[in-house]
Amino acid sequence: MSELVQQAAVLQKYLELDQRGVIIAEYVWIDSTGNLRSKGRTLGKKVNSVDELPEWNFDGSSTGQAPGHDSDVYLKPVAFYADPFRKGDNIIVLSECWNNDGTPNKFNHRHEAAKLFEAHKSADLWFGLEQEYTLFDQFDNVYGWPKGGYPAPQGPYYCGVGAGKVFARDVIEAHYRACLYAGVHISGINAEVMPSQWEFQVGPCTDISMGDELWIARYLLHRVAEEFGVKVSFHPKPLKGDWNGAGCHANVSTKEMRAPGGMKYIEAAIEKLSKRHVEHIKLYGSDNEQRLTGSFETSSMSSFSSGVANRGASIRIPRSVNREGRGYFEDRRPASNIDPYLVTGIMCETICGAIENADMSKEFERESS
Ligand code: ADP
Ligand code: MN
Ligand code: MN
Ligand code: MN
Numbered sequence: 001m002s003e004l005v006q007q008a009a010v011l012q013k014y015l016e017l018d019q020r021g022v023i024i025a026e027y028v029w030i031d032s033t034g035n036l037r038s039k040g041r042t043l044g045k046k047v048n049s050v051d052e053l054p055e056w057n058f059d060g061s062s063t064g065q066a067p068g069h070d071s072d073v074y075l076k077p078v079a080f081y082a083d084p085f086r087k088g089d090n091i092i093v094l095s096e097c098w099n100n101d102g103t104p105n106k107f108n109h110r111h112e113a114a115k116l117f118e119a120h121k122s123a124d125l126w127f128g129l130e131q132e133y134t135l136f137d138q139f140d141n142v143y144g145w146p147k148g149g150y151p152a153p154q155g156p157y158y159c160g161v162g163a164g165k166v167f168a169r170d171v172i173e174a175h176y177r178a179c180l181y182a183g184v185h186i187s188g189i190n191a192e193v194m195p196s197q198w199e200f201q202v203g204p205c206t207d208i209s210m211g212d213e214l215w216i217a218r219y220l221l222h223r224v225a226e227e228f229g230v231k232v233s234f235h236p237k238p239l240k241g242d243w244n245g246a247g248c249h250a251n252v253s254t255k256e257m258r259a260p261g262g263m264k265y266i267e268a269a270i271e272k273l274s275k276r277h278v279e280h281i282k283l284y285g286s287d288n289e290q291r292l293t294g295s296f297e298t299s300s301m302s303s304f305s306s307g308v309a310n311r312g313a314s315i316r317i318p319r320s321v322n323r324e325g326r327g328y329f330e331d332r333r334p335a336s337n338i339d340p341y342l343v344t345g346i347m348c349e350t351i352c353g354a355i356e357n358a359d360m361s362k363e364f365e366r367e368s369s
Contacts, residue, residue, distance in 0.1 A: 032064035113345030117207035128203025236335035237290035245291030246336035253328035262326030285335025
């Protein structure tokens with residue numbers, strides 16, 4: 001028996017122990033670098049609604065979220081999910097970060113976005129995000145690539161089948177099942193153009209739940225990959241040269257766009273988006289200029305464009321939507337490393353209208369203030 005198999009067998013003995021009625025809640029939050037952190041605590045009984053969950057805190061000076069002399073950052077639970085690792089009544093708790101003075105933490109963009117969704121409830125916004133990502137091994141080589149070399153050029157890998165064409169299918173399958181168990185609305189997966197690059201889709205989700213579910217899907221991916229000794233990168237151009245970048249296409253619709261004759265509302269939204277290209281791009285991920293070059297199925301970073309079935313445009317209207325005259329559109333600009341609250345938030349602001357007490361375009365400056 002290998003050492004790993006032996007360890008797993010020993011652990012299993014403990015996982016089967018009765019929890020004596022209490023549960024474990026793993027609190028998850030977004031740190032100052034767009035990565036996730038989490039810590040666990042015991043709660044007295046099974047949780048049925050989010051307001052039963054206590055607030056908690058952590059040392060923000062250890063995560064770049066607060067200064068050492070005033071280091072407490074508060075965790076405010078906003079949603080919870082079944083825990084696919086601990087199972088039973090154990091849960092994963094998504095939390096917003098708040099400062100000691102009662103203001104949202106610099107990297108808490110959920111709070112501002114939620115105000116916009118609240119104001120525009122009647123629009124009935126749906127989102128679907130296509131999360132692309134790349135896998136690396138423990139030594140920071142692209143997972144499964146030949147040591148010190150490169151695989152054959154891109155071509156056979158997208159939706160690839162068979163040895164040498166697809167890498168780490170076990171990790172991807174485990175993540176898919178973990179999302180379903182947790183209650184995340186994962187709608188599909190596919191292998192991408194670059195070997196060891198993959199995509200999962202989450203949606204359609206309404207309003208703020210889109211950002212919530214994407215963050216939890218990312219958390220589950222990191223946790224699953226950790227067990228396989230694999231690293232996940234959300235960098236938009238993880239490898240220089242003739243290898244595809246990674247994006248997070250944002251599919252969007254309102255009630256009006258989905259109803260018969262919805263195309264005129266889709267066109268009106270695209271017209272509004274065309275006037276705020278710069279504001280949107282600012283919130284569409286860092287290092288995105290390395291990806292939005294106009295090559296590898298991307299548009300140019302500096303100009304706005306749209307088209308039916310056009311994968312080289314900023315905005316694409318799917319062929320089927322154009323045929324039916326209603327449905328949704330796809331914003332292809334967002335990078336894989338976006339904060340989905342920023343992207344869905346500014347989308348709501350641009351399409352449905354600005355509101356007095358929220359301003360998504362200021363959120364970016366708030367991070368560096
Ligand atoms: P692509 O053809 O660009 O690769 P995918 O199939 O990967 O598209 O992803 C499409 C996404 O659009 C899915 O997440 C899906 O849930 C979402 N979606 C489908 N219909 C709608 C809609 N009416 N409004 C918003 N999102 C939608
Ligand atoms: Mn896709
Ligand atoms: Mn893709
Ligand atoms: Mn797409």
